[in-house]
Amino acid sequence: MARLNHLVVVVPGIGGSVLQTPKGAARWDEHRRRFVAAATRPGRLRLDKHPDLVPVGLLPDITLIGPFVVPGYDRLVRQICNHFDDVRVDVSRPGRAPDTRADLVLFPYDFRQSIQHAAERLAADVAARLDGEHTGARRRRVIVVAHSMGGLVARYWMGPLGGAADCEALVTLGTPHRGAPKALEVLGNGLVVGRKRLVGLTRVLRQWPSAYELLPRYPVVGRPAGDAPLKPSELHAGATGGASFAKQAKLAFGVHEDIEETWTRLHQRPDGPEVTAVFGRGHSTLQHALLSPSGLKVTKDSADWLPNPDWHGDGTVPAISAIPIEQNDRRARRAVPVRHMALASSSVVVDILAEYTGEPLDSVRGDTLDEPWLGLDLEETVLSDDPVPVGVTLHGAYADEWTQVRVRARPHDGPREAGAGTGWLPCAEASDGRWLGHLPPLDAGSYTVEVSATGLPVVSRLSAGDVLGVLDPETTDADTDDDQDGDGDGDGDA
Structure with a gap:
């Protein structure tokens, strides 16, 4: 096996970092208590009351915390450590000296x-690790692997903050380079699961600058009477969450402009960092919004003014948004048949890192998927007393009279976290070519939803899956910040 030739830094997506209070009490991690606390006491994550949470690690596995299905990174770390020799891993933590001999750095953040x-x-951490190396040795020393919002963090460091000089390459996994309509849905209309509107969590999320920085930076809002579509930053206060939304959206758009300006210059330089955008395609994903007198409706339907409508996305980020705005080289992007959370541990990362131990990046494939795959239409979270609709689309394959498509759910986190799941249940082919099925109501917890298509001509069998969060509607989003343990920090944790 080869050794890593670079300092590889893993930057997680939103929700992918473990957060603690300065006293060491966990506020956001994979523990069962945090799942309950995030659902019942959303005020624990308020930025105005708790501005100083400390990032101490990455979440290990895809899991359910409150109403959020969040990514995990242990599998990615294992893949890198198993493929390369003697990988030394270090976790960046504020106030702790870095291990300057580390090959792989995990970078959590608030x-x-x-x-x-x-x-x-991130800039300060990398600078500390490269401190003492002469200019020639540190030039293009770093490769960043970034999932989801982590790619925006990396691009801001490399662009406006000047980190590109130290960086050989950036690999983004489902990063919303151009934003995601899902952020517009949550910030504009509020967080909704099934029929339940999560008022407390919506109020908390509307405090987070990061949430606004995930808004689309392109015209995504259609208007009646054929008027030109709008960017979220151009919406008037009455169309969304009020004056605060309008102000924050404009500030967030300015951040994207800063990134675009610097990266446009970097892209024109022959010695600039190489960027590989890995993105999911073919899964039903929120695509655009429609503005009407009754409000803002965000939909999965394709918009006739946006390009590549058949690309869809990874279930969270549209495929067209997961490619940097300055990037036109097809060799520098890879489409993969997985959904957003699974992108965090995509095996394509090891393939790309291996190329930097010898082979040039020219061997990276373009955006054509080599094999047929299944696209899913599945919500991330549902309520425990509602049936779960599942949509399946065949990509690169076709059905005949022998084809069967089935779906099942099994506990993702073991029997303590969920009920018994289901057996295999049939899906029926609809008039639009999709296959539709329903899972019965499930107990609260997290589940792996698996889909299997058999009897397909040529390819015989295809499968796909994702994690589903199921919430108890009676205990979710109590909208309190009670100090239940009496320690004065309002977290309820002793």
């Missing part, structure tokens, strides 16, 4: 804060 805030910490 994902509530702005991406600039996280990028400044």
